[in-house]
Amino acid sequence: MAETTTTKETEVVGVVGGGQMGSGIAQVAAVSGFDVWLHDTDPAALDRAVRAVSSSIGRFVSKGKLSRAAGSDAMKRLRCTSNLEDLRDADVIIEAIVESEEVKKTLFSKLDKIAKATTILASNTSSISITRLASGTSRPSQVIGMHFMNPPPLMKLIEIVRGADTSDEVFLKIKDLSERMGKIVVCSQDYPGFIVNRILMPMINEAFHTLYTGVATKEDIDTAMKLGTNHPMGPLELADLIGLDVCLNIMKVLYEGFGDSKYSPCPLLVQYVDAGRLGRKRGIGVYSYESSAAEKPKASL
Ligand SMILES: NC(=O)c1ccc[n+]([C@@H]2O[C@H](COP(=O)([O-])OP(=O)(O)OC[C@H]3O[C@@H](n4cnc5c(N)ncnc54)[C@H](O)[C@@H]3O)[C@@H](O)[C@H]2O)c1
Structure with missing residues (x-):
């Protein structure tokens, strides 16, 4: 610092x-x-x-x-x-x-x-x-x-x-x-999502769709993006770090701001937030951060 x-x-x-x-x-x-x-x-x-x-x-x-x-x-x-x-x-x-x-x-x-x-x-x-x-x-x-x-x-x-x-x-x-x-x-x-979240959040939302539609496990989605595209964290791990409520709110702002269905929040993201699975800050999101070490992703920023 x-x-x-x-x-x-x-x-x-x-x-x-x-x-x-x-x-x-x-x-x-x-x-x-x-x-x-x-x-x-x-x-x-x-x-x-x-x-x-x-x-x-x-x-x-x-x-x-x-x-x-x-x-x-x-x-x-x-x-x-x-x-x-x-x-x-x-x-x-x-x-x-x-x-x-x-x-x-x-x-x-x-x-x-x-x-x-x-x-x-x-x-x-x-x-x-x-x-x-x-x-x-x-x-x-x-x-x-x-x-x-x-x-x-x-x-x-x-x-x-x-x-x-x-x-x-x-x-x-x-x-x-x-x-x-x-x-x-x-x-x-001053347009919805500015630069970073205009690009990042649709990717995270798409990772939720990939999980929701059964294309791959959460671990494989994150590993694919880390090793396949050189990202330091997978999109689902990153969503847990950011907070799933924060991700959902940003998707809503993009959806309402641009009026384009491509920004519609994934139903699985909505369901996790409804269930209080907000990510690391609550001890559970896509992954669990409390009891089962096997569930914990290893990445950190
Ligand atoms: N989480 C991220 O990765 C991230 C990254 C960049 C920007 N942001 C933005 O930063 C902001 C905060 O996000 P966060 O992740 O720290 O959320 P958080 O849920 O961890 O913290 C929000 C805090 O605000 C307090 N609060 C709520 N309403 C208040 C009020 N009216 N007056 C005073 N305090 C109030 C709550 O008690 C809570 O402690 C959001 O706008 C978010 O979009 C978040």
Whole structure:
């Protein structure tokens, strides 16, 4: 992870949502030298986030990729709160809550009232329109997509998404912030799924269809894609890592956004989500991560 000093313009980063992405984003920001406020409505999620950040930083330290002092300083810069108003002094607020347009829009309009006039509101959404999230605020030129990959401390890419009204100045500030976090950026226009999920999710959905129609076992589908196309993880393992609920929500956004039946979610993906089989975060998805070691895929990012 990059250890850097912050710009004068961005000193405090707020992160909303302490799940797998929000906790990772908070970790990246804290290790990069920013003061971080992490907010979640669920106090248990904040407890899990602190444990996850602490153990991830511990792994960076034990591998010699981060000094012990830098790791301990980063933990001191990370503050957690269940009160959204504590983010009022943040220069940039990165939202990483559930992938629902309605819930995100409600949050953005609350943040618009709480945050300083100069604060940039960024969303880590995987697919939802930045333009529509911005429309519920009084600052559409200061709303932008900042799409980290999973897991944020390890993955180099940030996909920056410009809404219809995002200003050049805000784009450049977020590009600068991303680079100070040690990331490489690409820029996407604001269409459903942007670049990465426009291409990735239909592949994952097709892997579910391949399983659903009995073409092959889950293990053979993943092995075929790993060894046959040089992917580090198979599509079904990757779906479990991302979260099957997140994958389903993205497919719905693509389906509704383009009105094309090729994006229709596979019934098996829908059924797994209905059953609460959400992937690694629930201990079961396409694979089981709890009792049977034989069921566990070996891949990890
Ligand atoms: N999972 C991935 O691989 C991945 C990758 C890139 C982007 N994303 C995007 O990141 C976002 C978060 O995904 P995740 O996988 O971390 O989800 P998650 O389910 O792990 O975490 C979501 C967190 O948000 C909290 N939350 C929900 N509503 C809230 C609210 N109104 N205010 C504050 N906190 C709230 C929940 O308590 C939970 O802790 C989604 O938009 C998702 O599409 C996910």
